[in-house]
Amino acid sequence: MRIGVFVCHCGSNIAGTVDVERVAREALKLPGVVFSDTNKYTCSAPGQESVCSAIKENALDRVVIASCSPRMHEATFRKMIAEKTDLNPYMLEIANIREQCSWVHKDREQGTRKACDLVAMAVAKVSCDRELFTTNLPVERRALVIGGGIAGIQAALDIADAGFPVTLVERESSIGGKMVMLDKTFPTMDCSACICTPKMSEAAENPNIEIKSLTEVESVSGYIGSFDVTLREKAKYVDYDVCTGCGLCETKCPTKKIPSEFNQGLSTRTAIYKPFPQAVPSKPTIDAEHCKKLQSGKCGVCEKVCPTGAIRYDDVDRVTTQRYGAIVVASGYELIDWTGLYGEYGAGRYPDVITGLQFERIVNASGPTEGHILRPSDRTEPKTTVIVKCVGSRDPNKGVSYCSRACCMYAAKHAHQYLDKVPDGTCYVFYMDVRCAGKGYDEFYMRTLQDGAIYVRGRVSKIYPEGDGLVCMGEDTLSGEIVRVKADMVVLETAMVPSRGSDVLASKLNVQRGPEGFFTEAHPKLRPVETNTAGVYLAGVAQGPKDIPDTVAQAGAVASKVIGLFARGQIESNPMLSKVDVSRCSGCRACVDVCPYGALGLVQANLRENSRKVTRTVCQVNEGLCQGCGACSVACRSGALDLLGFSDEGIMQEVEMLCQ
């Protein structure tokens, strides 16, 4: 063993408090150390040059660099060794004598002594280091996007535009998500459908995008570059290859009184239906739950009227498995069900207490009221409207503790739209705070105030009917007075919550969710669109509440990550992984239970033991999934599992050296 120790001055950063020359001299006394040197700035080009030439001249086979934190320059020095010497880059240990020594200890003697210890520990560890090699895992250049809202559509388009095939999976019968239900978008007041539906058709027409509606993810296995995903496409009862989307069936279907999901229950639809005219795929499906033919066998009108014979009452779910290199989670959100939480708002008993999304449909020209603002109960124009913000949001007692972020702006938008369409109307907005951080947002809010919206700071504590209207009671916390407003209609701006089934999806993908249920990004600042499972990315509200611009930006970011991965075509594996010594493994499964990545499995292995062939169940590490945390190596009682790079021997030797 020929270990070289290089002690860095880091200018005066280290040398100011640590006698680096003494550290280098002391290092020479350590077992295996044949060379030591100091350097002004080891990470600089001349510093690296001197380390590399010392490695060559002294035929060093292991290197310790005593410098700043390994979190700072370990990668730099590994790269240096890999590129400029014949050494394996993993035959390197860093002794952190800057952040954890010279910067925190003033006493030169104590600092020097500690630096000597830290170098000795690194020497002990480097003595146990083994050559490690990265392997290149191929990447299947095909992406799966889960969720066909604007986030999923945008991500799919961006990836597809780069030339890679994408499967866009949507659980509903049309893509478009929530955005396509909106009337206008703040602050520019673009028509939401006008900007969303072209994206939808663009996705439908893109040859690289395959849209699978009424489809859910059944199971996922594998790892980055090579996920095997099983999808379940629910029976549609319509053969899309034959159907032309003429819509005749919809007009003839006798079951017409089903509340329209798209219109938030404010209108009805038929049993064979397209959720809205611009739906993509632009073809109907049969709602089996309400279809007379499927429920009782009597009817069959659609089959009779269909000019192309596309109706298939015997249609079944289709389960397919496909390999993907990357998965984008854009599963979006839904609005909190306020009716179960806010009894004081009538718990849904008053028809004129509606949600923001219902208001969007009412105000929309293609909505149930053709854009006239008419309240649901009697279809009259409300002269006084109250908008209540933070229904569910920022209310840990009843709803969720977080801020849903977009509501301040769409409350302002709703007030603006109302006052625009009902010029003699009065609009009150009850609020806790007005948060309008965003380009042009505060200006929009100010315009709404100029429009005449009356902002009252306070929560509405009760809504009760009086005459043909509703009274909203609450405290104006600025004046301290109790306010009672007689309203004709109340709009509740409800909280965004993770879409249903997020928990199941999270466990299938092995990604984490925060306490509020949104998917957790790998790092809140620096890896905002990645998850802790490599190859799985987050876009849109699935990761946390946000508005459309942020969602689209995030979708673009995700696409760039996926495109980057696909462009490389392969990924270099982290070689510091768990390694199993099958001769010691009992196949007890303790490791499998603790692995957070599902990287360990039990396999039947044919082994040669004591010159005999045996078949036993042993543990196997999936190198694509293992992230090198080492939890398994502790769960393994017999020591069959070890973590390369942080081996038991290396750790024990460090301990022993310290105790020397």
Added chain:
Amino acid sequence: MTANLTQQIRDRARDLLQSGTVSCFIAWEPARFEHWRTPVTIESPDEVDRIVVDEWCDQLIAKYALQRRGDGRIGMVARGCESRAVERLVADRQVSRQDVYLVGVGCTGMLDRDGGAPLKKCEECQRRNPVTYDEMVGETVEEPRPYRFGEVDRIESMEPEQRRAFFDRMFSQCAMCFACRNVCPACNCRSCFADAERVGWLEKDFGLDASRYWGLMRAFHTGDRCIECGECERACPMGLPLMTLMHKQVRDIDRLFGPYEGGGLSDAGPDPLRSYRTDDVEEFM
């Protein structure tokens, strides 16, 4: 234990062997001295009369199933402790439940072959009746579930120095013979960490540090999986009160993470130290 239990077990063993239900039958036979018993594995129906099952059968026999793996179904007398040991072996995937055929018997405790006093392990027993079996011979017995943490209470009430002294003396008596491990149904690793020649793993110098390292680590490795059969303590040639380490962990785990099970097959999920809850008690913040 009923008087004719031996005969009943012999009859069942003979039937099971004759019918081919099992390929062997594990029980006890008399040893050289009166009241001395030794485990026996019977392979032929002609030899079942060697079997004796009475209040002197002090060894736990379940672990002998491991050496018969792959040879067909293994018959076995199963008291509470054997049945729990089988569950442990199943949970640790060392045998499958179908590989063993358990002839259950209710047990009222074993006696010391040299003096006739009840064995300590039996006085602390929580499961006298088998928790799983394929057939029962005789009636189930009453489950007194005696308090088993008296020793733990006593030691916990001591000062650290006294405790250190107690365990220093205890571990200094350890012969490093590994009998505790070799009889323990939870110690079913193919290869034990103590047998690994690794730097810093386990010294062979028979010193106090080595025996403490062995004693504490073995206890920890089995801490969440101990079925409390007390076999380690019975087997220890130095008579060390090893169960005190197990009972300590059993009670801690029970208090910290919910009802202690140990057999590994409860509905509560995997063993306590290979699972977690995000709302676990927090004491390290």
Added chain:
Amino acid sequence: MIIDKRDICALLDAIGRDEQVYVPGSVAGVTQFVEHEPGVEPLLDVRTTKVPPKELLFPKAERLYRWKTHEGHLSIEQADVASRPFTVFGMRPCDVASVERLDQVFLTKGYVDEFYQARRQAATLVALACERTDPTCFCDSMGGSPTRAPGADVVLRDRGDSYRAQAQTERGQRALDAWRAAAPDAVRDDEPGEAPDAGDDARVTCSLTVDMDGVAQAMPGLYESPMWDDIADTCVTCGTCTFVCPTCYCFDISQDTRAAEGSRYRCWDSCMFVTYTQMAGGHNPRADKAPRVRQRFMHKLSYFFDRYGENLCVGCGRCIADCPAGVDITRVIDRVGAEAAAMRGEVAVDG
């Protein structure tokens, strides 16, 4: 020389002033040889101590040498082999016999172990003949006797209220002289005319007996016998039998390495352990239980006999008493006899 039982402690106190004296005692309930402490009565009524006195001559772990590297230079320092004189007081005849076996291993046939030799030469062995035997005792079947301890320097015989001490070697005679000088009040001369007592094999006998006739000769022929599988079926291959055995002498060489220095030591090992024959490349010729169990009995009853003309078993019965699984060497010997007879076609073996 006569020593009244009530004066034993005073005598030991006196001997203990000049050298270490080890006597049967109890540590936390485990009987073993302990250093005599002034005023503490030895447990001379205990027959075989749980822990044999073997480790006084052959420690569980013993440093052989130390090494050190200093600035690239390696230095080796031999461990000290000298030992100060000591007395083992109250060894039972079987344990004395075990020392004779160890002597064979460590001092004869041209192989002299200097560490053992130093301790052995420093030791004065004082035997205590047995007046009664335990159910597990069978020394008289193994060529020994409860009443005689020919390997001891001094032998004590119980006379009711007193012990009679007789020297059997020069060293023993010097010891008696020293006792007399050190504790004149605790000892007195033999009654005039009292004849030397050589022990009486008929007076004290073991209830447990085995027939050793032809066993050593029969063993090699039983190497492939299925009986070893039967015995191994029961055995749990712990090291209890080997560690409580007064004659088992297997050791391993291990090391204690710390950075720039370290040492090598030898330490007890057990042929019952799977690691005993574990080879560096992973192969293990005795990976299974049966070959290990066979090895133990072959060594005790055949290989050792071939080399030294006696068995590596002195019939102390410790392994029988302590085996957690009830494996019993006397039953193995019986089985060997029966198998051998069967092979000769004399008797059919059953069970």
Added chain:
Amino acid sequence: MSVTSDAVAAEARSRAEGAASPEGGAGSPWQPKILAFCCNWCTYAGADLAGLNRMNYPADIRLLRVPCSGRVNPQHVLRALQDGCDGVLVCGCHPGDCHYVSGNYYAKRRMMVFKRLLEYSGLRPGRFQVRWISGSEAGKFRDTVVSVTEQISQMGPMASDAPSLEALAGADALLEAARGAGDAR
């Protein structure tokens, strides 16, 4: 008690205890030796941040970097305590923030049980501690080091925890009493 046979171990032990005194030898005062296993992503980063902020803390602590607190084997801890460390600290991310999702949850359970076992077997409380310190909690890291160093300094070297002869004698009686029928036959 076996007297001669403990010599090898006793020497190793006395060396471990001797190691507790600094190289300066008999003249210089005892300084504690404290080993901290720190996870790479949180506590090690927190310690780096403490350095970046030029926080000051006692120099008796040595950090050993591991990828995750879930990588710390109780065997490492026991070994360190036996080999001459006067105190051992295991640090990781806050529960819920583990870089590896759940490693610290496992570490938490393991260490909760193991710490109790160690203290049950006579380790003085404080010698082994576990703390969750995030990458941003440089101050908490500093405060933890200060408080742990303070506690260990007050306790003195590990060797001083060796029980007195009286305690050992008392232990023998307790040990004998703790044996049950059928044991130590």
